[in-house]
Amino acid sequence: MSHPRKFDLVLHGASGFTGQLAAQELAAHAPAHLRWAVCGRSQARVAQIAQKHKVPALCADGLDRAAVDALAAQTRVVLSCAGPFSLYGNALVDACVKHGTHYADLSGELPWIHQLIARHHDACSAAGTTLIPASGFDSVPADLGVWALQQELGACVPIHGFFAIRGGFNGGTLHSGIALGERGELQADPLEQQPRRQVFPVPSLAAWAAPFLMAPVNESVVRRSAALLAPSTQAYGEGFAYHEHLLVRTRSKAHTMAVLLKLSNAMLNSSLGRKFLRRFGPKPGEGPSAQSIREGYARLTLLAGPLDQPLAQRRWFWNGDPSNQITVRCLVQTGLALAAGEAQRGGVLTPASALGATLLQRLFAIDAMRID
Numbered sequence: 333m334s335h336p337r338k339f340d341l342v343l344h345g346a347s348g349f350t351g352q353l354a355a356q357e358l359a360a361h362a363p364a365h366l367r368w369a370v371c372g373r374s375q376a377r378v379a380q381i382a383q384k385h386k387v388p389a390l391c392a393d394g395l396d397r398a399a400v401d402a403l404a405a406q407t408r409v410v411l412s413c414a415g416p417f418s419l420y421g422n423a424l425v426d427a428c429v430k431h432g433t434h435y436a437d438l439s440g441e442l443p444w445i446h447q448l449i450a451r452h453h454d455a456c457s458a459a460g461t462t463l464i465p466a467s468g469f470d471s472v473p474a475d476l477g478v479w480a481l482q483q484e485l486g487a488c489v490p491i492h493g494f495f496a497i498r499g500g501f502n503g504g505t506l507h508s509g510i511a512l513g514e515r516g517e518l519q520a521d522p523l524e525q526q527p528r529r530q531v532f533p534v535p536s537l538a539a540w541a542a543p544f545l546m547a548p549v550n551e552s553v554v555r556r557s558a559a560l561l562a563p564s565t566q567a568y569g570e571g572f573a574y575h576e577h578l579l580v581r582t583r584s585k586a587h588t589m590a591v592l593l594k595l596s597n598a599m600l601n602s603s604l605g606r607k608f609l610r611r612f613g614p615k616p617g618e619g620p621s622a623q624s625i626r627e628g629y630a631r632l633t634l635l636a637g638p639l640d641q642p643l644a645q646r647r648w649f650w651n652g653d654p655s656n657q658i659t660v661r662c663l664v665q666t667g668l669a670l671a672a673g674e675a676q677r678g679g680v681l682t683p684a685s686a687l688g689a690t691l692l693q694r695l696f697a698i699d700a701m702r703i704d
């Protein structure tokens with residue numbers, strides 16, 4: 333970067349549900365020398381957050397190109413919680429690329445992420461600017477978990493991930509799903525063509541696999557990590573593949589989860605369904621209670637090799653509600669790592685390919701997770 337910036341890090345979308353939690357997390361973990369600020373589209377709402385954490389407040393509407401350009405020009409790193417990203421994210425990302433500002437966000441909107449890669453990966457690689465979409469629950473735990481197992485095994489084998497989760501649902505997440513449904517973009521990753529088993533027993537875990545809502549995003553991010561790391565000493569190898577599922581105790585629960593996922597996709601894909609969800613679902617800005625956030629968790633079991641006779645098994649336990657506590661811890665540590673200059677390269681990257689070991693160490697250090 334050619335000239336000094338006023339801030340090391342700006343948190344955008346700081347007045348939303350995850351944004352407020354991320355501001356709290358930054359206040360708790362930012363090193364004393366970090367010059368950080370909060371930003372949002374509403375001066376009044378952001379001022380309240382800024383006052384609470386005694387940091388400067390900035391104002392920028394995601395749709396106002398001049399405003400987000402000014403935002404990206406005055407900081408070294410932007411973290412964004414202002415979603416749906418397909419609606420509010422483009423101008424900010426363009427401005428970050430223009431000014432060589434590192435960027436991470438909570439997007440899980442796959443078509444939008446694919447567009448970012450097409451539009452910005454080459455320029456960012458050349459300039460050394462690091463953009464890391466999907467830096468929340470999707471897809472840090474899956475991406476880092478698979479990366480760590482691959483480094484340990486050094487074997488080119490398929491890996492299956494099984495998530496067991498407890499947590500609430502944010503209005504912001506619902507509205508990102510509605511935005512995708514409105515554009516007919518709510519589908520599995522367009523790059524994943526293989527038909528797959530939806531419900532099946534997993535004898536080695538004495539449990540059943542069901543389809544998992546976030547699997548298309550996590551699988552796509554993990555595959556991109558494999559592709560980005562292929563030419564390096566961290567390569568996953570040619571026999572690598574990653575498939576992700578929800579883990580439940582019984583066959584009937586697995587079938588119920590499969591039906592519920594089909595039903596929610598059908599609702600998001602129909603205008604009547606979206607109308608119903610807008611009316612009766614959680615609204616933007618709403619999310620689970622503090623108690624539910626505290627008591628939530630995500631357990632990720634990774635099985636390497638054949639499912640009936642795995643070569644290795646690792647179990648990661650992440651503390652807190654996936655959509656909120658886990659998400660903001662992952663995002664904030666990603667931002668702090670970017671501000672500390674820990675990114676390995678530029679480009680539109682993934683958590684593992686951009687930060688790998690350094691992000692894992694940071695998350696261990698704050699007790700975000702443990703290996704069971």
Ligand SMILES: NC(=O)c1ccc[n+]([C@@H]2O[C@H](COP(=O)([O-])OP(=O)(O)OC[C@H]3O[C@@H](n4cnc5c(N)ncnc54)[C@H](OP(=O)(O)O)[C@@H]3O)[C@@H](O)[C@H]2O)c1
Nearest residue numbers: 347348349350394414415468469470502504505508616617
């Ligand atoms: N990756 C993950 O695991 C994960 C987990 C949770 C959430 N998410 C995603 O993160 C996003 C935020 O979720 P949330 O629950 O925090 O939602 P939320 O509470 O609705 O917050 C949305 C934020 O976006 C801001 N915003 C809306 N329109 C804007 C505009 N034109 N310009 C600038 N900012 C604008 C809102 O500002 P106001 O406060 O002024 O309305 C608010 O700060 C969603 O896209 C959600 O899908 C991802």
